[in-house]
Amino acid sequence: MKARLLLAAFALAASPALAAPVEVTRFHTPDSITTLGRSAVAVIAAPGTDPSSLETRVWLQAVEAELAALRFGTATPGAADAVAEVRVEREVQRTERQRGPVSVGVGGSTGGWNSGVGLGVGFNLGGGPKARVYTRLVVTIRSRATGLSLWEGRAENVERQKAKEAAVDQAALRIAHALFSGFPRTSGATITVK
Numbered sequence: 001m002k003a004r005l006l007l008a009a010f011a012l013a014a015s016p017a018l019a020a021p022v023e024v025t026r027f028h029t030p031d032s033i034t035t036l037g038r039s040a041v042a043v044i045a046a047p048g049t050d051p052s053s054l055e056t057r058v059w060l061q062a063v064e065a066e067l068a069a070l071r072f073g074t075a076t077p078g079a080a081d082a083v084a085e086v087r088v089e090r091e092v093q094r095t096e097r098q099r100g101p102v103s104v105g106v107g108g109s110t111g112g113w114n115s116g117v118g119l120g121v122g123f124n125l126g127g128g129p130k131a132r133v134y135t136r137l138v139v140t141i142r143s144r145a146t147g148l149s150l151w152e153g154r155a156e157n158v159e160r161q162k163a164k165e166a167a168v169d170q171a172a173l174r175i176a177h178a179l180f181s182g183f184p185r186t187s188g189a190t191i192t193v194k
Contacts, residue, residue: 019165022178026153039081040073046087062176131161155179
């Protein structure tokens with residue numbers, strides 16, 4: 001029986017986990033969405049972001065693909081009606097182990113004919129500190145003529161660092177898709193996209 005429970009625990013730990021949900025919040029006004037229409041949009045890196053970085057280009061391409069799927073036109077920044085500024089923040093966060101890998105418990109009872117001492121040993125099968133990747137994608141679509149923001153959105157996700165969904169190429173596609181899902185959506189509401 002104990003062997004079966006131990007095997008079940010290992011099987012559960014080894015089973016593939018589902019991708020973590022993405023929390024999305026968007027902001028716009030009815031007038032700004034009317035102004036935006038289905039303009040030609042140039043996708044660029046936000047100020048302070050290196051546009052030539054390989055990682056940045058992956059995110060820019062993911063946003064471009066989502067805008068194209070929504071039937072926005074594409075153009076160079078100088079010829080576009082609007083500009084989508086893309087900013088990405090990614091960091092690895094580690095949670096420290098709360099207790100040691102082995103715990104020992106001792107218990108006993110005395111009195112009457114029955115007395116005894118018990119000893120229990122527990123092993124933490126969870127391993128060491130857990131590393132998670134926090135990702136935040138922020139896209140602001142601005143009018144090229146006025147510089148005013150027409151639509152803003154942010155999407156946040158936390159994945160296990162070792163999960164395939166945490167890799168940049170996987171994360172960019174999934175998080176950008178979540179951000180533009182149901183575009184333009186309700187302004188100010190935070191939704192969870194699985």
